[in-house]
Amino acid sequence: xxxxxxxxxxxxxxxxxxxxxxxxxxxxxxxxxxxQHRHSTxxxxxxxxxxxxxxxxxxxxxxxxxxxxxxxxxxxPPDYHLLVERGSFALSVDERVQYARPSxxxxxxxxxxxxGRGVIGxxxxxxxxxxxxxxxxxxxxxxxxxxxxxxxxxxxxMPDAAIAATAADAVxxxxxxxxFLYGLCLEREVS
Amino acid sequence: MAAKADEQAAExxxxxEIELGLLLEGVYRRYGFxxxxxxxxxxxxxxxxxAHAEGVSTISALQDRLLHDPACMERxxxxxxxxxxxxxxxxxxxxxxxEKVVPLLRTYPFTRIWVAGCSTGEEVYSxxxxxxxxxxxxxxxxxxxxxxxxxxxxxxxxxxxxxxxxEYTQNYIKAGGQRAFSEYYLAKYDGAQFQRSLVENVVxxxxxxxxxxxxxxxxxxxxxxVMIYFDRALQDRxxxxxxxxxxxxxxxxxxxxESIRFSPFEDRYEDLDANERxxxxxx
Ligand SMILES: C[S@@+](CC[C@H](N)C(=O)[O-])C[C@H]1O[C@@H](n2cnc3c(N)ncnc32)[C@H](O)[C@@H]1O
Numbered sequence: 481x482x483x484x485x486x487x488x489x490x491x492x493x494x495x496x497x498x499x500x501x502x503x504x505x506x507x508x509x510x511x512x513x514x515x516q517h518r519h520s521t522x523x524x525x526x527x528x529x530x531x532x533x534x535x536x537x538x539x540x541x542x543x544x545x546x547x548x549x550x551x552x553x554x555x556x557p558p559d560y561h562l563l564v565e566r567g568s569f570a571l572s573v574d575e576r577v578q579y580a581r582p583s584x585x586x587x588x589x590x591x592x593x594x595x596g597r598g599v600i601g602x603x604x605x606x607x608x609x610x611x612x613x614x615x616x617x618x619x620x621x622x623x624x625x626x627x628x629x630x631x632x633x634x635x636x637x638m639p640d641a642a643i644a645a646t647a648a649d650a651v652x653x654x655x656x657x658x659x660f661l662y663g664l665c666l667e668r669e670v671s
Numbered sequence: 672m673a674a675k676a677d678e679q680a681a682e683x684x685x686x687x688e689i690e691l692g693l694l695l696e697g698v699y700r701r702y703g704f705x706x707x708x709x710x711x712x713x714x715x716x717x718x719x720x721x722a723h724a725e726g727v728s729t730i731s732a733l734q735d736r737l738l739h740d741p742a743c744m745e746r747x748x749x750x751x752x753x754x755x756x757x758x759x760x761x762x763x764x765x766x767x768x769x770e771k772v773v774p775l776l777r778t779y780p781f782t783r784i785w786v787a788g789c790s791t792g793e794e795v796y797s798x799x800x801x802x803x804x805x806x807x808x809x810x811x812x813x814x815x816x817x818x819x820x821x822x823x824x825x826x827x828x829x830x831x832x833x834x835x836x837x838e839y840t841q842n843y844i845k846a847g848g849q850r851a852f853s854e855y856y857l858a859k860y861d862g863a864q865f866q867r868s869l870v871e872n873v874v875x876x877x878x879x880x881x882x883x884x885x886x887x888x889x890x891x892x893x894x895x896x897v898m899i900y901f902d903r904a905l906q907d908r909x910x911x912x913x914x915x916x917x918x919x920x921x922x923x924x925x926x927x928x929e930s931i932r933f934s935p936f937e938d939r940y941e942d943l944d945a946n947e948r949x950x951x952x953x954x
Contacts, residue, residue, distance in 0.1 A: 544899045544926075545906070545933045557928050563712035571899045571928050572713045573755045590712040593684060597677050621684070622677025 482624070482665050483598035484548070484564070485510050486591050488584030488614065490517040490606030492634025494530065496654055497604065501553060502534040503658030508665045510600070511548050512537075513564065513591070515556040515582040517606070528555045544571045556582035563590040580610045588614025597622030600664065602657065604628045606638030612645035619646045624664065629653045690730035691715055694737065698747075701738050705881050706751065708905035714751070721750045753900065754822050756790040758797045758831070759842035760895075761927050765801055766847050767947035772891060772922050773805045782811045782890040785916065787880060788897030789815040792826025793839075796855075797846075798893070799869040804849050808872060814887065816878035823875045830862040880909050885916040892917055895926035895948075903933075910934045914952065923950045 485508075489497050493516045501512065516527055531539045531553065539553040540546070542562055546569050548554070556562035560571040562582050570590075577583035584603070588611065591599050601618035603611045605628060619625040627648045630636035643651060652660055691714070695707045706714060722733040725743065736743045759765055776782045789795050795815045802808040817823055831839075840852040856863040878886070880897070892913050898906050913923055914936050923931070923940060925948040931937050940950035 542928070543932075544929045545903060560928060561713075563710075563716075565710070565712050570710045570712050572710075572753065573896050573899070574713065574716075574753050575755060586716070589716070593712070593715070596681050596684065620676075621680045 481598070482510055482600055483595050484591055485512045485600045485602065485661065486564075486588055486614075486618070487512060487514045487602045487604065488516075488588065488606075488611040488638075489514070489604035490580075490584075490608055490610065490635070490638055492605035493517070494527065496628065496634065497527075498531055498534045499654055500602075500604070500657055501531060501537075503655060504535075505658060505662045506536060508658075508661050509551045510665060511550055512553045513542075513548075513556070513562070513569075513587065514553065515562060515584045515587045517580050517582070517584075517608075517610070518558045531555070542569045542571065545569065556587065558582075561586045563587065564594045565590070566594045578608065578610050580608070584611035585614035585617075589617045592618045592621040592623055595623075599623035600626065600661065602626045602628070603639055603642040604654070605633035605635050607635040608637060609641035611638055612641040615642045615648075616646035619649075624649050626657060626660070627651045628657070687715075687730060690734070691718060694718065694730050694734040697734050697738055698744070702741075702744055704744075704748065705879075708881070708902050709751075709900050710902050713900060717750045718747070721747045724750075752819050752822075754790040754819070756793045756896075757835070757842070758793040758839040759846040759848075760794070760797075761947075762842045762845035762847075764846075764895075764924075764927065764947045765797065766845075767944045767949055768798075768924070769801060769805060769847050771943050771949060772924075773802075773807060775920070775922065776802075776807045776811070776890065779890060780810065782807070783887055784811060784813045784891040784893065785887070785889045786813060786815045787817075787878070787892065787894040787913075789817050789823075789826060789875075790819075791822045791831075792829065792875075793831060794893070794895065795826060795873060796829060796831075796865050796869055797843075799873065800843075800848070800855060801846070803869070811872055813873045814889075815873055815875050818877065818879045818881075820877055823877060827870070827875050829865040829867070829870060830859070831856075831865065833858060833863050836863055880912065881905065885912055887916065888918050889916055889921060890918055891922045891924065893924040895924065895929070897926075898929060899926065907935055910936045914939060917952045919952060921952050923952065924948060925950070 563570045601615045625648045627639045627642045630639040843852045856865045941953045943949040943951045
């Protein structure tokens with residue numbers, strides 16, 4: 481069924497991604513890939529270290545050609561674009577896309593190409609419009625498009641842009657996304 | 672309805688994949704440029720970008736234009752050539768080179784260093800500065816290669832954008848630089864002209880990692896952020912090339928997010944500094 485969960489976040493994302501993953505029921509064992517915008521000079525393992533404190537699953541900074549495994553959380557390394565191939569990751573240092581590297585659009589587009597309707601894309605808080613085109617690509621290929629409710633988001637530009645770009649399957653407060661994913665990934669499997 | 676749309680999208684993607692394969696084969700047979708084993712996800716983005724810029728809506732249509740119009744091929748080549756680089760990129764890498772590689776170099780009467788995929792040369796000038804400050808430059812020769820002639824010309828010229836000097840100075844300091852960075856260049860109207868003496872012992876030459884062979888035996892090979900553009904099979908072949916080109920106890924330096932771990936040569940190297948991707952050939 482669903483094979484990959486992609487999360488994109490920018491301003492305010494450090495906390496939002498942590499909360500989302502801390503709430504995510506352990507039965508949801510799809511690999512989770514996170515593209516979070518950071519300053520290129522930020523500590524290279526900063527985000528992964530922070531997440532490890534809150535998340536019970538293995539959290540890794542992606543390396544080139546790393547295989548994608550169930551139950552793991554993968555973080556796009558700062559200053560690289562993260563792309564998904566079937567079964568593994570690829571990195572690139574192509575120029576920034578909409579001022580961002582990693583670019584959420586690049587991650588989501590490549591993921592939707594590799595996994596089609598097996599992708600769940602989630603756009604969280606952020607102060608730019610990265611991710612909107614990527615989420616639309618996920619949706620176009622039959623994947624699921626989820627967006628954090630702009631009202632509760634620390635910055636609403638990014639969720640607003642995502643909602644404008646595609647017909648989201650659900651717009652949810654942060655604290656409900658984990659449970660929603662549980663329903664999506666487990667209940668459908670039973671039926 | 673929705674399911675039908677998905678199936679159509681999936682079908683389009685399958686066709687797209689066939690078209691991309693055919694285009695790369697065509698480009699290879701018509702022009703000799705071999706991108707057939709480059710990592711597909713990034714390649715596909717680039718090719719589509721060219722298709723959109725040319726105003727065509729399928730990769731096959733782009734292929735048609737490419738095969739009949741060499742100027743279009745030139746434009747695609749520019750799109751496919753990713754030359755992003757910086758001086759003292761990843762400063763901690765240069766610290767590790769100072770602390771762990773330079774002591775090895777001191778034990779040799781002469782060292783040969785290969786910087787593969789050197790792009791416009793920023794990495795080469797950085798390395799030269801480091802070796803100079805450590806007093807081992809005199810006894811070293813750097814072979815700096817790239818597939819792309821035009822970046823090599825810029826590397827030879829050694830003029831880098833002035834507006835980058837702030838960032839590079841920061842990097843240089845973090846990399847353990849021992850002088851004022853501005854000693855190494857002259858600020859001119861068209862950029863920062865780096866000292867010619869830095870490239871006195873550097874040979875710039877074209878070399879294609881896909882098809883060209885080894886051309887010497889080296890004590891150090893630096894290949895950073897180049898192999899990320901290759902697929903696994905090509906990476907493995909390039910790893911063989913590097914392995915064959917390294918002297919025993921020579922050092923292989925990869926990019927910050929590349930690892931020897933996913934290659935068949937893993938067992939032939941020992942970690943010199945696993946964090947900074949420095950590996951020593953031991954068997
Ligand atoms: C992203 S740059 C990396 C520059 C530098 N090593 C660094 O890390 O800053 C990649 C370079 O690899 C070169 N390259 C790509 N394919 C190549 C090939 N088959 N053989 C040699 N060089 C290649 C490109 O021309 C480009 O200059």
